[in-house]
Amino acid sequence: MLTKEQQRELADLCGPNVAFDVSMARFCTLRAGGRATALAGVQDLQQLSALLDYCRLESLPWRCIGRGANILVREEGFAGILIRLRGEFTAITAEASAGIVIAGGGCLLAELLAHCRHAGLSGLEFLAGIPGSVGGAVGMNAGAFGHCLTESLQRLTVVIDDGSVRTMTQGEWTGDYRSFTVDGLDMEKTVIAQAEFRLVWSTPEQVGARAKEFLKLRRTKQPSSMPSAGSFFKNPVGDFAGRLIEDAGLKGERIGGAMVSPEHANFIVNAGDATATDIVRLMRLVQGKVRSTTGIFLEPEVHII
Ligand SMILES: Cc1cc2nc3c(=O)[nH]c(=O)nc-3n(C[C@H](O)[C@H](O)[C@H](O)COP(=O)(O)OP(=O)(O)OC[C@H]3O[C@@H](n4cnc5c(N)ncnc54)[C@H](O)[C@@H]3O)c2cc1C
Incomplete structure (x- = not known):
């Protein structure tokens, strides 16, 4: 086109x-x-x-x-x-004495965490093992184990769809479970260019040890051998998508190369040559079955674009 x-x-x-x-x-x-x-x-x-x-x-x-x-x-x-x-969107700087880390939207989360560990700044250890970039993680309000990114986010630089640059501070956004919104901004038409986090002084050893604990916990809960996008559905209020999918008897269910992980029912994995259509059809099958057995609609966490 x-x-x-x-x-x-x-x-x-x-x-x-x-x-x-x-x-x-x-x-x-x-x-x-x-x-x-x-x-x-x-x-x-x-x-x-x-x-x-x-x-x-x-x-x-x-x-x-x-x-x-x-x-x-x-x-x-x-x-x-x-x-x-x-x-330049992959640059990270730390002002350790002020407890601040500034990361470009294109930085890997793993690199952000490594920087925090090096500077002895604590607060983002829950990110250990979450793949992705800083911009993507802010836009999703990524989180784990009861923590999320907006807890320590204090300033943001965004570029909106007319090309203009805007800086925002805490209070101008709302971070909810896997959702990040700003009044008056369409986040699909906004680029998160840089994020500034306020963290807590600690030591590299303590930050490293905490990150290791989170990673260990993650490895006991998540399948790691097949390609996935992490949890496919958001947890409905007061319940877990994985439990509902498992109770609907869908663990191991397949369409083409897409499969509901036999290890963790909220993971749709690519078990071999899955197409986007396989994955979307399996998503719909899961939504349909869970809705018909429980009345609950599972909203995808994965953005289908
Ligand atoms: C094995 C595995 C485990 C996971 N575990 C977790 C977990 O525990 N917790 C969790 O929250 N997530 C988890 N995820 C999901 C994923 O890692 C996070 O959502 C991550 O933040 C996505 O980042 P990304 O850079 O890959 O974004 P993408 O997947 O590329 O994009 C996600 C969304 O953000 C938008 N976006 C991306 N970058 C920008 C930007 N710079 N500006 C504006 N919008 C942007 C995209 O348009 C899209 O809508 C997991 C994924 C995998 C594969």
């Missing part, structure tokens, strides 16, 4: 970091998914602003993605530009 001229203009804007007609399976932890018209890596705020401005002027759909740990691109593909944050 891009003209030759648009392809040339995108290549001018993003340099060698743009590719066309890209299979997204390689960029998603489910190792499945349709194609994107274009996948563009942006290096800095100026390039990102220019790209969003261009997309607006040309009416091109776009979406920012992180490390693909919680998305599935539909079989028919994403008819637009998927944007990944590279270059």
Whole structure:
């Protein structure tokens, strides 16, 4: 759907970091998914602003993605530009004496955590073992073991769809269970470019030990051998999606290459050559069966784009 001229203009804007007609399976932890018209890596705020401005002027759909740990691109593909944050968006700085860590939206969570450990700053250890980027994790309000990212988030730099940059502080956003909202902003049309966290002084040894404990706990609960996007459904209030799916007798249920994990019923795994259609059909089967046995609708946590 891009003209030759648009392809040339995108290549001018993003340099060698743009590719066309890209299979997204390689960029998603489910190792499945349709194609994107274009996948563009942006290096800095100026390039990102220019790209969003261009997309607006040309009416091109776009979406920012992180490390693909919680998305599935539909079989028919994403008819637009998927944007990944590279270059200066992967920088992390710590002001240890002030208890602050500032991370670009494109940083890996593992690198953020390593930085915190090195600086002896505590508060993000629950992230141990969660794949993904800082931008994706803020946008999902990622969490585990009773903690979530917005607990320590204190400042955010975002770029909105006209290309303008905005800084926000605590009180301007709402972080709920796997949800992050800002009044007046459509988060699907907002790029989380940088996040600042206020943490608690500790020691590298203590931060490392706490992270190790969380990782150990995670390994006892989560299947690790097959590609997945983590928990597929949000837990309904007062219950667990995994319990409901298991009680519906769906552990091990398969459609094509997609399977409800026999180890953890809230994981849909790619058991071999699953397509996005297999995964979406299995998701619907699970939703249908759980609804008919319990009356509860399971809302996907995974973003299907
Ligand atoms: C094995 C496994 C275990 C997991 N365990 C957990 C867990 O315990 N807790 C948990 O919360 N999650 C968990 N997840 C899910 C996932 O790791 C998190 O949701 C993570 O935060 C997703 O980050 P990402 O960068 O991969 O985002 P993506 O999956 O690429 O994107 C997720 C959403 O965020 C948007 N987005 C991404 N980057 C940006 C940005 N810079 N600006 C604006 N929007 C953006 C995307 O458009 C999409 O809507 C797990 C996943 C796996 C595979």
